[in-house]
Amino acid sequence: MPKEITLCSPLDMHLHLRDGDMMKLVTPLTAETFSGAVIMPNLVPPVDSLELLLAYKKRILSSLGGHQFDPYMMLFFRGDYTEAELAAAKEYMLGIKLYPAGATTNSEAGVKAIDAVEPVFKMMEEMGIPLMVHGETHGFVMDREKEFLASYDYLAQKFPKLQITMEHITTADAVALLDEHENLRATVTLQHLIITLDDVAGGMLDPHLFCKPIAKRPEDREALLQAALEGHPRLMFGSDSAPHPVEKKECCGCAAGVFTAPLAIARLAQLFDKHDKLDNLQAFISDNAQRLYGVEPAEKLVTVANVPFEVPTAYTGHDQHVVPMHAGETLDWNVTSIKA
Template sequence: MQLTLHSPLDMHLHLRDGQMLQTVAPLSAKSFAGALVMPNLVPPVTTKEMVQSYKERIKEAMGDEVFEPYMTLFFRPEYDYAFLADIKDSILAIKLYPAGITTNSEDGVDNFSVEALAPTLEAMSELGIPLCVHGETNGFVMDREAEFIPIYERIAKRFPDLKIIMEHITTKDAVDALMKYENLYATITLHHLYITLDDVAGGLLQPHLFCKPIAKRPEDRMALRKVALMAHEKVMFGSDSAPHPRDKKEAPGCAAGVFTAPIALPALAQLFEAAGVLENLQKFVSDNAQNIYGITPPKKEVKLVKEPFEVPSSYNNVVPMFAGESLAWRIAGGI
């Protein structure tokens, strides 16, 4: 049994920089035709020159694969219309991080009043630049996403022409909010479709499944699966694949992030087939993103084969999800 995916896209990806970029970029480029690349480097990507330089490093790292890195800018409240008009053709979206809420987000936003954000959001709305948001407060860890939803709602109401992407949603509350506003959309990760908090900390602690936002309850996973498996037009795949070296994961102060880039498509095929909706995978991993962002990705066919795939224990010291386990599908040609 085979499945051909046409121009699959990962609309939330961390490629890092330096040696880590050299390790992980070829893996995403093998599986996908393009990806939305996150800007939370050190220092964060905040200028046109930084965007262009980072894109050049990504293209160099991925070799000859057909792959388009869609670039993002790290949100700053002081961006004005002239600055954004000049950079618009170099980016696909702007990513907003609450200050200190996740990896390399210390320079993020600490004032979420609409008035404080309005100058940049008004310019983005006028220029048609989508806003991607890591939607968490710094409250109790299980409630952070739910507590952020009123902020989404205020922005969605104030800027109805602004496309807002709720990144890596994890809760039923987020799914419900998504359906209330025409200009809200969302990415859903592989790991949040598979795991709950019990998989992370219900027995021995599983550091390679620790992420932000943290995995939630079974009823939350069920809500995510419902909209993902039906490939609802408001949701799309975004892996939030976040590589860290083994010594940063298996350590005190475990780094947050699940590395899924090389196993994402086989694991998604396994999940969609088990639900009897394998035909919906194309929409979830490509068509919906094309419609939401208004993009035409490079033409690329990725063939999946229904054969066991033994997931490597690591990729150059980066441990993937399902390491050492067997998945029912593999990418033709290997990865």
């Protein structure tokens, strides 16, 4: 009999669904196996008002393909939010996402100076609204996250009741900082638990592994992996699954993003099993997020077993063509049952 594990209500705490035809293709690929996900607001234009948030959520719900799924919405951080705006939006969102201007896809409208928007942080702290952050500077690409850690340290100390999520951490230094402040938590992606920069550019360039923050050194991957495997209580799975049309990936000026949504649960099970830590996967993929954010997803029981899974070379539909991580490879684990 194959080894198996049943996960209760998996959550993806960092997900890109895009919009339009791409959203129609990729949304069911997450909604099938996850109970809910935190939806990134960096559309064009950004989702920076309650009106835009509610309209986007409506479009997501219409794209679920019949699956049971809760989209946890976020606003795109603006430095001029009023208390009235935040109060009106609070019940409809999980938090607010801060992007440094120009740091990643569709972030040109982001924040240029952290200290210039502190009044909004203060309002969020007083109102109990979590802050999620894409934590990179514009320095040398391998040092951008490390350089931003000083900003996390500053914010965590100045606003001790503000719950701050360090999104998609990639370094050993970020793991260490997580233990220094009780109001810090973090998400980590599938790819950053598996690859290093060598996998992206050490031989022939692999555009489908190129993402931001960029993959780092082996010692960084090891620190992230150990924190996840040991069930760090303030570390959560956030796929940062970021679909781009194949022509935007296999080109000069390759778009940043790794598409992992359809295989994330199977690949995580394979990874945790390899290290004899399957018992800690439930905390990483759901329990920690439920406790930290106070969310109560609908029950969805997802059974994953030690049986082969041939990853498609691409996912197509709605005039879209997206290549996933591990395209054309055979994984050792697969989702075998879903009960919602």
